[in-house]
Every structure is written in structure tokens, then in C-alpha cells.
Amino acid sequence: MSLLEVRGLTTAFRTERGEINAVEDITFDIDEGEILGIVGESGSGKSVTALTIMGLLPQPPARVAAGSVRFRGETLTGMSEPRLERIRGSGISMVFQEPMTSLNPVFTIGEQIMETVRAHEKATPRELRDRAVEMLDKVGIPSAAKRLGDYPHQLSGGQRQRVMLAIALACRPKLLIADEPTTALDVTIQAQVLDLLMDLRDEFGMAVMIITHNMGVIAETADRVLVMYAGRIVEQAPVVRLFERPEHPYTRGLLECVPTLEQDTERLAAIPGSLPEPGRRPPGCRFAPRCRWRIDACRTGLPPLVEQEPGHASACIRAAEIAAQIGAA
Amino acid sequence: MSGAQPAPLLKLEGLTKHFAVQSGGFFRRHVTALRAVDGVDLEIQAGETLGLVGESGCGKSTLGRMIIRLIEPTAGSIVFDGVDITRLDMQALREHRRGMQIVFQDPFGALNPRMTVEDIIMEPLLIHGARHDDAARKRVDEMLGLVGLPLRARSRFPHEFSGGQRQRVGIARALVLNPRFLVCDEPVSALDVSVQAQIVNLLQDLQRDLGLTYLFIAHDLSVVKHISDRVAVMYLGRVVEIADKRAIYAAPRHPYTQALIAAVPVLKPRERGRGRRVRITGDIPSALNPPSGCRFHTRCPYVMPVCRTDEPKLAPTDAGHLVACHLMDNQESNKG
Ligand SMILES: Nc1ncnc2c1ncn2[C@@H]1O[C@H](COP(=O)(O)OP(=O)(O)OP(=O)(O)O)[C@@H](O)[C@H]1O
Ligand SMILES: Nc1ncnc2c1ncn2[C@@H]1O[C@H](COP(=O)(O)OP(=O)(O)OP(=O)(O)O)[C@@H](O)[C@H]1O
Numbered sequence A: 001m002s003l004l005e006v007r008g009l010t011t012a013f014r015t016e017r018g019e020i021n022a023v024e025d026i027t028f029d030i031d032e033g034e035i036l037g038i039v040g041e042s043g044s045g046k047s048v049t050a051l052t053i054m055g056l057l058p059q060p061p062a063r064v065a066a067g068s069v070r071f072r073g074e075t076l077t078g079m080s081e082p083r084l085e086r087i088r089g090s091g092i093s094m095v096f097q098e099p100m101t102s103l104n105p106v107f108t109i110g111e112q113i114m115e116t117v118r119a120h121e122k123a124t125p126r127e128l129r130d131r132a133v134e135m136l137d138k139v140g141i142p143s144a145a146k147r148l149g150d151y152p153h154q155l156s157g158g159q160r161q162r163v164m165l166a167i168a169l170a171c172r173p174k175l176l177i178a179d180e181p182t183t184a185l186d187v188t189i190q191a192q193v194l195d196l197l198m199d200l201r202d203e204f205g206m207a208v209m210i211i212t213h214n215m216g217v218i219a220e221t222a223d224r225v226l227v228m229y230a231g232r233i234v235e236q237a238p239v240v241r242l243f244e245r246p247e248h249p250y251t252r253g254l255l256e257c258v259p260t261l262e263q264d265t266e267r268l269a270a271i272p273g274s275l276p277e278p279g280r281r282p283p284g285c286r287f288a289p290r291c292r293w294r295i296d297a298c299r300t301g302l303p304p305l306v307e308q309e310p311g312h313a314s315a316c317i318r319a320a321e322i323a324a325q326i327g328a329a
Numbered sequence B: 001m002s003g004a005q006p007a008p009l010l011k012l013e014g015l016t017k018h019f020a021v022q023s024g025g026f027f028r029r030h031v032t033a034l035r036a037v038d039g040v041d042l043e044i045q046a047g048e049t050l051g052l053v054g055e056s057g058c059g060k061s062t063l064g065r066m067i068i069r070l071i072e073p074t075a076g077s078i079v080f081d082g083v084d085i086t087r088l089d090m091q092a093l094r095e096h097r098r099g100m101q102i103v104f105q106d107p108f109g110a111l112n113p114r115m116t117v118e119d120i121i122m123e124p125l126l127i128h129g130a131r132h133d134d135a136a137r138k139r140v141d142e143m144l145g146l147v148g149l150p151l152r153a154r155s156r157f158p159h160e161f162s163g164g165q166r167q168r169v170g171i172a173r174a175l176v177l178n179p180r181f182l183v184c185d186e187p188v189s190a191l192d193v194s195v196q197a198q199i200v201n202l203l204q205d206l207q208r209d210l211g212l213t214y215l216f217i218a219h220d221l222s223v224v225k226h227i228s229d230r231v232a233v234m235y236l237g238r239v240v241e242i243a244d245k246r247a248i249y250a251a252p253r254h255p256y257t258q259a260l261i262a263a264v265p266v267l268k269p270r271e272r273g274r275g276r277r278v279r280i281t282g283d284i285p286s287a288l289n290p291p292s293g294c295r296f297h298t299r300c301p302y303v304m305p306v307c308r309t310d311e312p313k314l315a316p317t318d319a320g321h322l323v324a325c326h327l328m329d330n331q332e333s334n335k336g
């Protein structure tokens, strides 16, 4: 049994244009102590996946149309709110995409950390305070004891993100879901936050699901990777394998279109077109209109996620053929 | 790159912008100078791309906007194509502004949602006295073709387009007056990575075909390296290093540049953590109260006593490689 088991998860939203599936048929596991990276472009369904796992999407307009989420053997989908509330924070906790909107501006950061602990554990005021200082210290806020009384607006963007982490980690969760934890940060601060995540995993054996659109962040942190496109998983592989032998044309495209500091390229390999909106998805493979490998068959049915090698799956009907051709070249 | 350099297309000397901001508590309010840009000297040659990088708030956008006179400088001078445009009045400035345009980061916010693509692209022409006639419409057609949008896009509105297409509209608008110089302020930062490459390629094609000169501002060091000829690194309102892009990435001299480069994630999971040796700690200090001496000294792993008191000058180390760091003084004296 894995720590988290997601099976066939489909989340739909009610919109003016009818019900649309924001994410579809999402299946994956996270093991204890594992860092799973989820990468995909804006609108591909990363946040909806995370929020569905946490049971945090307002229903309606959202609806879990199919599938299930199990955490340590307990089914979360359909669980009552009070029971879910107990799991959030102490079992699974989440760092949200927008640091400023998710810290409460009228409470000090110390109060916000202590409140999280109080909601899940019995502790004396003294213990609460000690825990808050410990967590701020752990996430690298200098002179933590003095900063307990600071309000969010007194902190820089990077510090706020680290306070969010301190709150998320205060109850020592088994799984941390970090949704774009570094997107708003400068590279130097991003590097600090990523180092911190890795250190915390090593220290507490916590599992991490890290969501990003940045392939570099994935390369630096993840053990295993899911690539999402237009609401579906298109490829899943251990990190080294994904970077060295990507199978899906979209994954290849993503890796080729970002310039790197190491190499000089005259011209970037752009992917033509752009991600389709949920209401305007093409029939068949959703990447087909932008894919240089497409054939007529790509337009007819959704390609299933097929495991080519143990642990490495991709949803492309030409995956084996493409791999052979590129391997031979 | 040898012999006498031709006169630069753009030359900045001591360019400075101090914003007056309210600070202090409720009862003891006072106005302080926020040193957004603090004495920048730069030259940009015709036809080149100068990349400008640095952390959020270091003054990149303020510098870019001062150059095209959207923001009035506090001090210093801007010489464009041999003419000092720093204190030209609006009338005289208008003619020169034709030659310099800007492309913004946010393709969503930068375009008026109630205007059609045709109106958006044509507007600068009309502002500069053209009439809304066939010639102007023909020019719009040309621009659409140039940036790779279909002609039928002309009667549509910005919200009907994806981010990348909107950025194409923004570029068409910036180019309609035939400028020689373009400030690109984070033109691809808001775009999906798969679309970023399309716009970067477009900007490079346009530069080649139209002989444009770019100041390319971005956070993403990899994109900057890709598109630039030379790169300038800013920290808290000052330029700390400038060099040919290969030199600055292969052999960065300033400890801040070294840290910036080390912090860029590498796309090779087998080499992960490579940059950990040269991490800098802490956050960028406030521009309201920049550190004394070298502004980087509070975060610098090699800080020396002199760094706390004396501000280092931007000085050449190798040909065309300028660095503002006291470690370079030592190297000079060690050599001598
Ligand atoms: N409340 C909602 N109502 C309707 N559609 C929604 C809602 N929330 C999300 N969606 C749609 O679901 C899809 C997936 O959105 P999601 O926020 O998961 O994307 P993401 O991968 O996290 O993107 P980003 O990188 O921009 O954060 C999008 O097309 C979005 O428009
Ligand atoms: N109109 C203004 N009034 C007061 N302060 C300003 C104003 N515009 C910018 N600033 C300040 O000037 C400094 C430089 O800002 P600027 O926008 O130039 O930075 P930047 O390098 O472009 O940052 P980013 O990477 O976040 O775009 C910042 O401290 C900013 O808060």
C-alpha cells in the first residue's frame, strides 16, 4: 500500500458551456518519503488535482465525477468534512500557489503557526510557542523568536513563502503538497526553498508532491514525475529516465523548448500553437494539433497511458516507434 | 570586436531614479528616497541585444522605462543616436520616441480590451499624425504578417487570443512606427514555456530582418543568455557586472553573478544540487535603505572590511568585461 493512491480521478466543473472535465482519469501513487513532481503548463490541471486530493474544491461548481483518493488506506473522496479537516494539516498539508492570499493579513505569523498546531494537537501555550519558533527557525527565518509578532506584510515574498512552509510543516505531515512553491520567487530564493524542501524530506521522511511548470525545478527535486497536458497525464517516469529518455512528444517538446545555460543554440525548438481550453479540446489525442508526429489515427481515440517499461508510461500511440527512431538517430 | 567601436546607439551616464515614498509610523511620517536606479552607465551598440538581469525590485523596469522616457530620471543622461534626449520637451521628444518602443510583460494587461487588434496596432501611427486611411490599414496588414498573425485577426479583440498571440499583437504595436530600439520588459515571463520559445524566436527573426537593437529584461537567466549578445547584472539599483554573454556565464566575476548562475536549476537530474556550494543566504535588502559600501556585502560570502565602507566602481577586468567588486582590486594588486 502506498501512502497516497489516486485512481481514475476525474474532476468536473459546471460552467456556462456545460460541464467540463478539468482533470480526467488521473491515476498515480506516492510512497512514503518520495518526492513526486507534477509538471504541466497553465491550465493543465495541476492545482485542480491537488485541491481535489485535499477536498478543498467547492462543490458545486466542482464535482468528483469519477475515481477515488486513498491516504494511508483511508478513502478521502466522499469523507465527511470534520474527518477530512483532521487529516488536513496533520496527515496531508498544502502550500498554495499564492503566498499573499493564503496568509491571513490580520494575524501575526506566530499566531498562524500556533493556530495550526492547536487545531490538531493538545499543547500548552509554551509548547505552541516553542513549536512556532522551531518551525520558523527550520525554514530559515533569521532570529525566529523575534519574528513571531510580525504580520505577513512585514515580510518579503521569499520569507512569506517560507512562513507558509512553516505552517504547512508545523504538524509534521506525512505528505506535503506544494503548489508552485517557488514560482513567485527569484532564483536565489527559489534555490533556498528547494534546498529546504529536500532537507525536510530527508529529516522527517515526509513525502512531497511538488507542482510546477518549470522543468528545472523538477530536475532538481523530484524522484518521479508526472507530465500533464490538457487535464490528463501524458507521461509518468522516474526523473532520470524522463529527462534522458522522454517518450511523449509533448515531454520532448517541453525539454527542447527551454534554453539552458550549458548549451548554445541558435534557435529554440518551439512547439507551435497553444494549450486548448477545456471546452475546446480536440477529439482524440489532445496534443495532436501541435504534434509533429501526428498521424490520422491520433485524431480518433484518446491514447491510453501504456507502460512501456516498468515505472515508465506514456500516452502516445507512436511512443515505441518514436523512441526507436530517435534512439537510432 | 577589435579596433575603434562605432558610437553606441544608446549611451546612459549616471542614470538615476529616486522615487519619493512615504515612510515611518503614523505620527512621524516622512518622505524618503527609494533608490530604484542609482547611477547606471551603459552603452548599447546598434544591432545588439543587451540582456538585463537581477532579482525582483533591483530596478530593471525603472531603467527600461527611463530610457524611453516613460519615467523622468532624477539625474544622469540618456543619449540616443547622438542626441541627448534626457531633457527634451514633449514636442521634441515625440520625434525621437518613434525610434524607441517598449514591449511589456503582461500581454493581458497591456492591451486595451475594448479595442480591436487593428485599432491597437494602428494607434501609435495615429498619435504620430497619420490618418486612419488605406495606407494605415495596409501598414497594419504588414505588421500582422510580420509577427505571424492571420489577417483576419485585425477585427478581433484581445480576449479572443491566447497569451502568445496577444504578445504578438503587443510586438506588432511596438514595431508599427519602425523603431530602431526596443525595450523588451519581461516579454515572455507570463507565457507558457512551450509558447515562450515561439516569441523568443520571433524577436530574433525581427531583429535580423529589421536590424533592431534590444534591451532585453528578464528574470530567466537561460532565456537572457540565449537571446543576448552581452549581459548586464543589476543589484539594488546598480549594475555590478557587464560582459559578453559567454564570458559572463562561463566565468562570472562578481560573487552575486556567480550566485545567480549557481541558483539556476540544471535540467540534468543526475547533476542535481550542483549549485549548492555557492548559495547565498538572505533576501535582497530594501532600496529605501541600501547597505553602505558595496550593496551586496550583506549577502556576500567573500565580504571584506573595505566592502562595508567603500562602494566599488564598475571597472574593466578583461576586454569588455566590467565588474564592480573589491575582490577585483585585490587581483589587480596581486598581479602587480
Ligand atoms: N472554479 C473553476 N471553474 C471552472 N473551471 C475551473 C475552475 N478552476 C479551474 N478550472 C479549470 O480547470 C483547468 C485546470 O486548472 P488548474 O488551476 O488545475 O490549472 P494549473 O495546471 O494549476 O494551471 P496554472 O499553472 O496556471 O496554475 C483550467 O482549464 C481551469 O480553467
Ligand atoms: N512608481 C514608484 N513609486 C515608488 N517606488 C517605485 C515605483 N516604481 C518602482 N518602485 C520601486 O523601485 C524599485 C525598482 O522597481 P522595478 O520595478 O524597476 O524593479 P524590477 O527590477 O523591474 O523588478 P521585477 O523583476 O519585480 O519586475 C522597487 O523597490 C520598487 O518597489
Ligand SMILES: [Mg+2]
Pocket: A046, A047, A048, A097, A179
Ligand atoms: Mg495552478
Ligand SMILES: [Mg+2]
Pocket: B060, B061, B062
Ligand atoms: Mg520589472
